[in-house]
Amino acid sequence: MRSFNENTENKRCIINILFIVLVVLISVFPLVFMKDADFEGADGQAEGVIVEINENYEPWFLPLYEPASGEIESLLFVLQAALGAGFIGYYLGMAKERKHRDYSVRQTDSPC
Amino acid sequence: MMRSKKNILVLMLVFVFLPRPVFAMHIMEGFLPLGWSVFWSLVSLPFIVLGLRSINKTVHQNPRLKMLLGLAGAFAFVLSALKLPSVTGSSSHPTGVGLGTILFGPLAMSVLGFIVLIFQAVLLAHGGITTLGANTFSMAIAGPLVAFTIYRAVQKCGGKPSLAVFLAAFFGNFFTYVVTSLQLALAFPAEIGGFVASLTKFLSIFAVTQVPLAISEGLLTVVIFNVLTIYSKDELRDLSVMFEEGAK
Numbered sequence A: 001m002r003s004f005n006e007n008t009e010n011k012r013c014i015i016n017i018l019f020i021v022l023v024v025l026i027s028v029f030p031l032v033f034m035k036d037a038d039f040e041g042a043d044g045q046a047e048g049v050i051v052e053i054n055e056n057y058e059p060w061f062l063p064l065y066e067p068a069s070g071e072i073e074s075l076l077f078v079l080q081a082a083l084g085a086g087f088i089g090y091y092l093g094m095a096k097e098r099k100h101r102d103y104s105v106r107q108t109d110s111p112c
Numbered sequence B: 001m002m003r004s005k006k007n008i009l010v011l012m013l014v015f016v017f018l019p020r021p022v023f024a025m026h027i028m029e030g031f032l033p034l035g036w037s038v039f040w041s042l043v044s045l046p047f048i049v050l051g052l053r054s055i056n057k058t059v060h061q062n063p064r065l066k067m068l069l070g071l072a073g074a075f076a077f078v079l080s081a082l083k084l085p086s087v088t089g090s091s092s093h094p095t096g097v098g099l100g101t102i103l104f105g106p107l108a109m110s111v112l113g114f115i116v117l118i119f120q121a122v123l124l125a126h127g128g129i130t131t132l133g134a135n136t137f138s139m140a141i142a143g144p145l146v147a148f149t150i151y152r153a154v155q156k157c158g159g160k161p162s163l164a165v166f167l168a169a170f171f172g173n174f175f176t177y178v179v180t181s182l183q184l185a186l187a188f189p190a191e192i193g194g195f196v197a198s199l200t201k202f203l204s205i206f207a208v209t210q211v212p213l214a215i216s217e218g219l220l221t222v223v224i225f226n227v228l229t230i231y232s233k234d235e236l237r238d239l240s241v242m243f244e245e246g247a248k
Helices: A002-033 A042-053 A070-109 B002-017 B034-061 B063-079 B097-104 B106-123 B132-156 B161-187 B194-231 B233-238
Strands: B090-092
Touching (some): A002 B194, A042 B161, A042 B194, A070 B063, A070 B106, A070 B194, B034 B063, B034 B097, B034 B106, B034 B132, B034 B161, B063 B097, B063 B106, B063 B194, B097 B106, B097 B132, B097 B161, B097 B194, B106 B132, B132 B161, B161 B194, B194 B233
């Protein structure tokens, strides 16, 4: 039973590593093969289309706060990702420890 | 001399009053006419209310699921901050709504997605307050609804769990941007060709860019789901998202 579980766990671990590598490859591919592209946001292009369709359109509301520069914006994005990643790390650490503890409790309980 | 001063003044005014193309994939602040802003807010509101109820119910019945709910929110937080380059030469980001939808259902995910969108609209000038309703509808309501439908369908057909998770996340992401294109086309029908012509234009920007990102999002959602099936088996069973096969 235990070896079966360990086998599936190992398999999933390998699949996970493969998938993460695949995600990296998918992201790097355009950077390597499309040297001329500027990789601007798709929304900036949408804005262009809006202006093309309706020349007179004026945005009627401006952001209350805009990051002072591209760097500050990156900072805030990094902060968002870091907060999320921090919590995910915390959760997984907790879940792993809990599983380990439950397992050892079961181990010590069974002989009694 | 006078002239160059004037030019500088004009330039400054342009910088102050023209919203710079902030690198956002949601509809930008002020870029949806007032009527549509109100319309999408009204459409989204009941989903948020029902979502809050759904979360309350889940957490009340089983308090230990709080942490997992936090995880689903954190996952959406991380993924929607990752702006990735795409094959069209532009960049866009995943939505991260697939995981929460599979775990807690589409209504609960609406609330989590809404929170992410508020954060981005207020602090990052990404999306916007006037377009919050429309963006909530596309990313936090339509995306999760599609993801949920697909997850259940694959589950019913006896597909592998990882396939169900992948397809749910893929289509949840992809459909979000289809809806965004729809919303923009409805608000800005072209003079020649009307709604359909606009829709084609917006779809050609968002949808193609989104395909590789949707694949990435699908893969990453499978990765985190795999980890959960190892470490959070009991919670997944409580939420009855574990496949029968997994319980054997």
